Amino acid sequence: MSGTSLDGVDAALVHFDAGQSAGQLIHTAYLPYPEPLRERLLAIHFPGNNELHRAALLANELSGLYSQAVSRLLAESATAPDKIDAIGCHGQTVRHRPDAGYTTQLVNPGLLAELTGIAVVADFRSRDIAAGGQGAPLVPAFHAAALHHPAIHRVIVNIGGISNLTDLPPSGKITGFDCGPGNLLMDAWCQRHTGQQFDHAGAWGAGGVYLPKLLKKLAAHVFFSTPAPKSAGREAFNPDWLTSHLSGDESAQDVQATLLQLTAYGIVHAIETHCPNAQEVYICGGGARNTALMQSLRTALPGKLLACTDTLGISPDWLEAHAFAWLARQTLLGLPGNLTEVTGARHPCVLGAIYPA
Numbered sequence: 130m131s132g133t134s135l136d137g138v139d140a141a142l143v144h145f146d147a148g149q150s151a152g153q154l155i156h157t158a159y160l161p162y163p164e165p166l167r168e169r170l171l172a173i174h175f176p177g178n179n180e181l182h183r184a185a186l187l188a189n190e191l192s193g194l195y196s197q198a199v200s201r202l203l204a205e206s207a208t209a210p211d212k213i214d215a216i217g218c219h220g221q222t223v224r225h226r227p228d229a230g231y232t233t234q235l236v237n238p239g240l241l242a243e244l245t246g247i248a249v250v251a252d253f254r255s256r257d258i259a260a261g262g263q264g265a266p267l268v269p270a271f272h273a274a275a276l277h278h279p280a281i282h283r284v285i286v287n288i289g290g291i292s293n294l295t296d297l298p299p300s301g302k303i304t305g306f307d308c309g310p311g312n313l314l315m316d317a318w319c320q321r322h323t324g325q326q327f328d329h330a331g332a333w334g335a336g337g338v339y340l341p342k343l344l345k346k347l348a349a350h351v352f353f354s355t356p357a358p359k360s361a362g363r364e365a366f367n368p369d370w371l372t373s374h375l376s377g378d379e380s381a382q383d384v385q386a387t388l389l390q391l392t393a394y395g396i397v398h399a400i401e402t403h404c405p406n407a408q409e410v411y412i413c414g415g416g417a418r419n420t421a422l423m424q425s426l427r428t429a430l431p432g433k434l435l436a437c438t439d440t441l442g443i444s445p446d447w448l449e450a451h452a453f454a455w456l457a458r459q460t461l462l463g464l465p466g467n468l469t470e471v472t473g474a475r476h477p478c479v480l481g482a483i484y485p486a
């Protein structure tokens with residue numbers, strides 16, 4: 130898995146028993162993106178010269194990195210490649226336009242299969258969009274398989290680049306949608322003003338004072354009031370959009386504090402409007418490591434238990450990589466991976482394409 134934060138590659142080795150198992154996490158490996166690759170990936174999110182060629186080269190380069198992540202995983206866990214059924218590879222989202230009928234995740238699955246000698250399942254989102262869905266979020270189906278409780282109303286919130294929520298009532302429909310920015314605006318602002326990749330534990334932002342007028346302007350983004358099904362990418366939330374709302378007089382640290390509040394606002398607004406009766410809120414994704422953000426969420430959601438998914442036995446750092454192993458298994462078994470109540474697709478779909486070993 131390589132998500133919208135553009136931080137790097139998360140690889141998870143997951144074992145599944147027969148039946149409807151959510152799988153057991155065996156080993157993990159993380160490869161950060163080298164800075165030049167990260168810059169080229171960021172650049173290709175927006176129109177530019179010779180994009181098709183640049184995108185194809187990036188897909189090849191990413192596939193090399195994915196194969197290194199797999200090699201490390203197998204070497205460290207002393208696992209032979211022929212013991213692996215398949216690699217579920219999400220690729221790197223660089224455009225997400227369900228409104229225009231497409232979403233683009235860069236990866237060359239044929240090259241990855243060639244480099245590793247292992248079958249690859251890729252292109253998880255296109256079929257859902259073809260069936261009228263958003264193509265995202267897809268992880269709610271895994272949240273349902275792994276974290277649903279028969280008596281307690283839970284909500285799972287992933288705070289990656291974008292944040293998304295899954296509502297797991299004890300009975301009735303499981304729903305979910307993207308809530309708004311996760312870390313991507315905070316990361317971009319922090320990088321620009323401190324040179325750090327992200328704001329560790331949210332400490333820099335916590336030292337600022339949030340700007341209510343700016344927050345009000347940012348929270349007026351149409352995405353927050355758009356009804357589900359909905360999904361977002363850097364098309365909707367990016368540094369240019371942020372800058373267009375700044376006067377230039379704000380202190381950088383206060384803007385960071387405001388961006389943290391904006392991320393919290395998106396999540397709290399989604400919970401309050403969609404599932405106000407939820408009893409427990411579990412956070413996963415890198416945002417779970419942002420102590421200041423977690424504190425803001427706790428304050429804004431009194432009366433609900435707020436914790437990380439590790440409380441339920443699933444590491445917040447590895448949940449998405451684990452989920453794409455699960456989604457790949459669904460594909461291999463010929464089972465649907467999307468939840469139509471989440472993505473809005475007309476019917477459940479077997480997601481992705483299989484590239485044999």
Ligand SMILES: Nc1ncnc2c1ncn2[C@@H]1O[C@H](COP(=O)(O)OP(=O)(O)OP(=O)(O)O)[C@@H](O)[C@H]1O
Pocket residue numbers: 130131132133134135136287288289290291312313316327328329330331413414415416418419420449
């Ligand atoms: N210690 C930390 N303190 C604050 N923020 C952190 C910390 N560790 C990670 N993060 C944040 O988490 C981000 C990475 O999160 P994650 O790996 O969930 O993103 P992702 O894989 O891009 O997810 P998605 O696909 O959901 O967008 C980092 O870019 C950073 O903003």
Ligand SMILES: CC(=O)N[C@H]1[C@@H]2OC[C@@H](O2)[C@@H](O)[C@@H]1O[C@H](C)C(=O)O
Pocket residue numbers: 132133222225232264265266267268269289290291292293307360361362449
């Ligand atoms: C198009 C795309 O890559 N969307 C991501 C992104 O990152 C978080 C959120 O926006 C979610 O909708 C999705 O990722 C997770 C893995 C998902 O599909 O559930």
